[in-house]
Amino acid sequence: MYYDSRPLMSDSADEKPRDSNSELLWGFWYPALPSKQVRGRKLERAMLLEVPLVIGRTAAGKPFALRDVCPHRAFPLSFGRFDGATVECAYHGWQFDAHTGQCRHIPSLTADSKLKCERIYAGSFPCEERDGYIWAFMTNPEGRAEAAAAIPPAPELPTFSASYKIARLAADLPCSVDTGIIGLMDPAHGPFVHQAWWWRSRRSLRDKAKQFEPIPNGFRMSSHAPSANSAPYKLLKLITGEPATTTIDFVLPNQRFEQIRAGKYWLSSRTTVTPVKRDLCRLDFVAAWNILPWVPVVSFIIHVLGPRFIRQDTEVIEKQGLGLKYEDRMMLVDDADRQARWYFELKAALAESRRTGQPMRHPVAGPVTLRWRS
Ligand code: FES
């Protein structure tokens, strides 16, 4: 049995969706830049959901994100000066509060001018720092302010002990956010794309049966023993002497969490695929762990094997792009591609609930077992 790519979205999309037509999800937090890149009074540029941003820190160290377009005549604010509180446009010197975007000063105005500069705003986005990233809450393309109550706390990587190690990886993915995300949750490519002695080979294909359950805005692969056919998990068992369990969550708009627990040891990771532009995403991976912090074995896996793993995914997505130029429909086959279907269904359900104001109708009705070979 196979399916068209977006069966539940067909009412709204009569046109064949092109790969670059992924619907962008507004009203969510997205990681914009690594924290350490935003220092002192420097203004940094970033782009999220095709919105150019200028990012910095006020004198108190709190990050801010303004739309990098001056409301006067669209000059990028990132060329301007920043004094720790206001950003000054380099074209005509208008000044904007770094956090709210409110205009503070227009140098060309005479004393008797009727123009109320405090009514003018540069677009601005709620901004927080978590897990070593500057996050922006992408309210809407213009950066219009929204009631603070409508803004949930920024995402945070779950951790399970006071001390732990943390590492981050990043890569550009030349694809739409939908292609990036369904690649992220695809269980069937492993044996073909990630062939390696330490991971798995195509000869190691075996039957899998995984239990899934709905969670708010997403779905969870319920706690289970990790694949017996992958070396890192075997190693983990060897190190900890405890049977490991793993739980994998996908949560809209773009987050995949994985937790591995073995007795008092744990490893918690989050992968996000963030749309920069319609045809470009950035993958951010962050992991924290307390497994043998004094022996760099996990660190080795993440820093040496991780980039290789991500490169394999990046290469496959580049090559897939060559074909997607000519064919934008995809078959989503049960059960290996069921998670991809759920992703599209979650997006459609979210759009519907936002449109009607009704609670979101979750596409995953209850616990369900999916079977595939990988
Ligand atoms: S364009 Fe920014 S002050 Fe004129």
Ligand SMILES: [Fe+2]
């Ligand atoms: Fe992969």
